[in-house]
Amino acid sequence: MTKKYFSFILLIICILCSSAQVDINPADSIPAIPTSTDTSCAVNLNQPYEFIRHDIDTLYWGHDSLLLVNFYEKLQPVLETKQGNIHTLHVGASHVQRGTLSHRIRTQLLDEFGEPPASRGFIFPYSAASKCNNPYDYKVSKSQTFNLIRNVYKNYDFPLGGSGIAVWHAGTPNSITIRLNAPKYDFATDTLILFAKVIGEVTPYIVVDSMPHVPDMIDTVNDRYHFYFSHPIDTFRLELACDSTDTVIVGGFWLKNSRPGITYTSIGVNGAQASSYLRCENFQRDIAFLKPDLVIFGIGVNDAYCTSLADFDSVSFQNNYLKLVETIRAVAPECPFIFFSNNDTWKRGKKGRYTHIPTGQTVSNVMHRLADLTGGACWDQFAVMGGNRSMAHWQAKGLAQRDRVHFTAAGYNLIGDLFFEAFIRKIHP
Secondary structure, three states, X not given: OOHHXXXXXXXXXXXXXXXXXXXXXXXXXXXXXXXXXXXXXXXXOOOOOOOOOHHHOOEEEOOOOHHHHHHHHHHHHHHHHOOOEEEEEEEXXXXXXXXXXXXXXXXXXXXXXXXXOOOOEEXXXXXXXXXXXXXXXXEEEEOOOEEEEEOOOOOOOOOOEOOOEEEEEEOOOEEEEXXXXXXXXXXXXXXXEEEEEEEOOOOOEEEEOOEEEOOOEEEOXXXXXXXXXXXXXXXXXEEEOOOOOOEEEEEEEEXXXXXXXXXXXXXXXXXXXXXXXXXXXEHHHHHHHHOOOEEEEEOOOOOOOOOOHHHOOHHHHHHHHHHHHHHHHOOOOOOOEEEEOOOXXXXXXXXXXXXXXXXXXXXXXXXXXXXXXXXXXXEOHHXXXXXXXXXXXXXXXXXXXXXXXXXXXHHHHXXXXXXXXXXXXXXXO
């Protein structure tokens, strides 16, 4: 048997073995990933993975991409002259909520900028609720566990805003402590804006170094509490002195400083679909405040989590995305969009066996159409990672988890690197 023939047989065996029986979780069930702030991970991200398509790692620009051209023209002087600010908003589901992917892209942009970082932007205290995973670049603790609302719930009692998620508490005092925790990056803030709806008479306040701070301004129409500090802070505690008549619903925090540069905000909800964000009553109101210069969409795995192409309504999926674009464009008319296609995925079936999800290419086609229809761009994650059934290769290399839906920390970092290469190439070909 020739060496070439033997290698071919070995490859076939590996592919067949990759389809063997393995436990898998649903798309919105999030396996644990390392919480270490060391983003280098154990896997060498620079090694040549043969299944990755570096040759097609680029942004596809849709028709009439004037808004994208304008964005890059605004970004370039920020990078080169260190003046001005850019705010990028990354919206998604579980891949975004866990924060590893978005933080990798964030740090790549910050390293490209080469100066102390601008604002951290919008954050949400996910782990103030029970069993709700939090990005590792900021730590959250609480006095008592908060109740949780997600835009994926069939019914919820309080309106949701731009984050698509909220924690709430009623009846007794409670608190949330936030500590910024990104090595190398000083995101200290001198302006803090709390997104919160209060039912009752309680007024939320902030404690810094044992010193209480009452709001400098309260916007009751838009449910926002503004705090200004005389010096930058990186740790604070939100105090809610609730009594039996008070309820506070927290939708997140906006952290701002006065530095120029790039702010990269991520909003993610485990299990979310494109339609989930359309259900948020105050989504548009909060997006108007955040004023994104660019929106990156990474929603779609849960929409297309079907074992048969016949069960996936690609027309409704596309229309929901177009409604989201319309919702944002109504308050940010100059904002362009970049659409992430889905990663290759699998689904657990009967007796622990799992089945390949065949919708990856269809979603990729929709994302390319959305780029054309909106004058945006598409980054074809599905094709770049290797296309159909490629998640098995990522798992074999320690880049994907056993569910073959979610990546490991190393995998998310690699995805972030691949996207950044395509994104920045428009400035540095």
